[in-house]
Amino acid sequence: MQSYRLQGAGPEISTFCILQKLSRTMPILYMLILGVPAFTIQPEERTVTAGNCQFLGKHFKTDLMVEGEPVVLRCPQAWYRWLDSASSHVNVTWRKNDSTRMVPEEEETRMWVQDNALWILPALQGDSGTYICTVRNASYCYEMSTELRVFEKTEAALTYISYPQILTLSTSGLLVCPELSEFTRNKTDVEVQWYKDSVLLDQDNEKFLSVAGPPRLLVQNVSMEDAGYYSCVMTLTHNGTRVNITRNIELRVQKRREETVPVIVSPRQTILASLGSRLIIPCKVFLGAGTQWTTDLWWMANNTNIDIAYRGGRVTEGQRQEYSENNENYIEVPLIFDPVIREDLNTDFKCVTYNTRSFQTLHTTVKEAATFPWGTVLAPLLLVFLVLGGIWMRNRCKHRSGKAYGLTALKIERQVFQSYPSKIKEIK
Amino acid sequence: MALETACHPSGKRPCKMQAFRIWDVNQKTFYMRNNQLVAGYLQESNTKLQEKIDVVPIEPDALFLGLHGRKLCLACVKSGDEIRFQLEAVNITDLSKNKEENKRFTFIRSNSGPTTSFESAACPGWFLCTAPEADRPVSLTNKPKESFMVTKFYLQEDQ
Numbered sequence: 001m002q003s004y005r006l007q008g009a010g011p012e013i014s015t016f017c018i019l020q021k022l023s024r025t026m027p028i029l030y031m032l033i034l035g036v037p038a039f040t041i042q043p044e045e046r047t048v049t050a051g052n053c054q055f056l057g058k059h060f061k062t063d064l065m066v067e068g069e070p071v072v073l074r075c076p077q078a079w080y081r082w083l084d085s086a087s088s089h090v091n092v093t094w095r096k097n098d099s100t101r102m103v104p105e106e107e108e109t110r111m112w113v114q115d116n117a118l119w120i121l122p123a124l125q126g127d128s129g130t131y132i133c134t135v136r137n138a139s140y141c142y143e144m145s146t147e148l149r150v151f152e153k154t155e156a157a158l159t160y161i162s163y164p165q166i167l168t169l170s171t172s173g174l175l176v177c178p179e180l181s182e183f184t185r186n187k188t189d190v191e192v193q194w195y196k197d198s199v200l201l202d203q204d205n206e207k208f209l210s211v212a213g214p215p216r217l218l219v220q221n222v223s224m225e226d227a228g229y230y231s232c233v234m235t236l237t238h239n240g241t242r243v244n245i246t247r248n249i250e251l252r253v254q255k256r257r258e259e260t261v262p263v264i265v266s267p268r269q270t271i272l273a274s275l276g277s278r279l280i281i282p283c284k285v286f287l288g289a290g291t292q293w294t295t296d297l298w299w300m301a302n303n304t305n306i307d308i309a310y311r312g313g314r315v316t317e318g319q320r321q322e323y324s325e326n327n328e329n330y331i332e333v334p335l336i337f338d339p340v341i342r343e344d345l346n347t348d349f350k351c352v353t354y355n356t357r358s359f360q361t362l363h364t365t366v367k368e369a370a371t372f373p374w375g376t377v378l379a380p381l382l383l384v385f386l387v388l389g390g391i392w393m394r395n396r397c398k399h400r401s402g403k404a405y406g407l408t409a410l411k412i413e414r415q416v417f418q419s420y421p422s423k424i425k426e427i428k
Numbered sequence: 429m430a431l432e433t434a435c436h437p438s439g440k441r442p443c444k445m446q447a448f449r450i451w452d453v454n455q456k457t458f459y460m461r462n463n464q465l466v467a468g469y470l471q472e473s474n475t476k477l478q479e480k481i482d483v484v485p486i487e488p489d490a491l492f493l494g495l496h497g498r499k500l501c502l503a504c505v506k507s508g509d510e511i512r513f514q515l516e517a518v519n520i521t522d523l524s525k526n527k528e529e530n531k532r533f534t535f536i537r538s539n540s541g542p543t544t545s546f547e548s549a550a551c552p553g554w555f556l557c558t559a560p561e562a563d564r565p566v567s568l569t570n571k572p573k574e575s576f577m578v579t580k581f582y583l584q585e586d587q
Contacts, residue, residue: 163472174454
């Protein structure tokens with residue numbers, strides 16, 4: 001177990017040691033001056049410190065109160081021992097850190113010790129400070145300090161003294177009037193008045209319902225407008241005078257990030273891939289406004305987890321990604337093939353997503369993409385080429401046959417010409 | 429805030445640890461007193477004392493719970509007939525779901541409206557609870573419906 005250190009124990013101890021020494025010497029000096037033997041005027045229970053009392057440090061909580069109201073300071077360690085039912089009969093005395101005198105002082109009517117707790121009524125701002133309680137029984141003695149701060153009753157003080165309480169938007173929930181136990185002990189029915197921004201909440205108000213027992217306020221169908229400062233006021237009669245005990249609560253309204261049903265939006269049911277190539281199939285899950293945090297997303301191959309099915313790591317799951325697009329939340333986990341082999345064509349790949357709202361799966365298979373269709377692409381090209389080639393050949397042939405005709409014709413013409421003289425000759 | 433850690437389902441799955449504010453339906457928050465986790469009311473000036481919890485989901489409804497920044501985990505321990513709630517000095521990110529000895533740190537969550545209850549996986553039927561009075565220790569109860577102990581909690585993701 002982790003050891004617990006009382007906060008500020010170090011400096012408190014050193015300060016206290018000085019105080020302790022002072023407090024031991026002060027009465028003696030005082031008595032020497034007065035010339036009165038110490039033991040005759042200092043009753044046992046009025047001795048500021050007697051014997052070896054262990055100082056346990058400063059209490060971690062500070063009590064913050066408003067002036068004019070009752071304050072009850074409990075000696076922390078003795079109180080917790082009592083709470084933990086390990087209590088034995090103890091005697092608790094109090095003093096203020098800046099004074100060697102006990103509280104309450106004899107003439108003091110605002111302070112008294114009741115059930116080992118120090119009551120201050122009404123509290124004044126001047127009562128602020130550190131109070132030290134001494135707990136003593138036959139076998140032990142220890143001391144602890146606790147801090148009290150009394151504020152003027154103003155709006156500004158609310159920031160420090162209020163108890164933050166949180167309710168969820170669009171639900172109903174309870175505000176609790178806290179830390180009244182000192183005033184409600186042995187009372188079965190405690191009535192408090194509830195206020196919001198200093199306006200009394202009507203009992204007929206359907207929105208707010210005061211609940212008895214430990215005083216609570218049921219806030220129905222919480223809206224953002226319900227946030228703000230509330231106060232609960234209990235009335236106590238002390239010596240015939242009615243005094244108020246106020247607790248301030250700051251209601252904060254939280255929007256709930258709910259889980260939504262996850263919807264797998266990709267991949268498609270068939271993925272085309274070439275054998276021997278690298279392939280990445282992302283599984284993308286839509287969650288809308290739902291939280292991504294508790295939604296699981298993973299891949300399986302023939303109902304086996306990927307890392308088990310492919311121990312060699314040829315097929316792996318990539319890094320999970322969480323992101324938002326247009327205020328809608330998504331999760332994505334890719335399945336990576338490096339490379340795709342023929343065996344993958346006969347494997348059932350399954351993307352699985354799971355949260356408390358739903359369990360969804362999507363099956364996908366890898367199909368071999370046909371090899372590049374050379375025939376389809378080249379046939380028209382070949383045809384064009386043939387046609388063009390044909391035309392060119394035709395043109396070429398045409399040109400060649402034209403030249404041959406001329407020569408033949410010349411030959412014929414020459415033959416004709418040559419024959420004429422002979423004919424002429426014959427005519428001659 | 430978010431830390432990667434090993435979890436569901438194959439033992440290799442990365443998932444996140446998330447810190448949460450926790451308070452019960454009676455608005456009591458958690459804080460430490462003498463090594464003990466207690467629930468009570470804290471004024472604004474004292475809210476720095478409030479303990480947040482770290483949650484690691486090992487399945488969507490099964491979680492490890494720890495105290496944020498303290499390396500202390502919430503556990504249910506059986507000794508004889510006694511069921512005991514305790515804080516153990518374990519780093520939540522070191523816990524693995526596959527180890528039987530870590531079952532005592534596992535809690536099954538169930539939601540009811542905006543609230544969540546945590547049942548111990550190692551102590552079935554025992555739920556994380558607070559006393560109706562302030563400043564009492566956080567503990568476990570096996571009578572969540574009958575008893576006056578508070579077993580419903582609000583959680584808020586700590587940003």
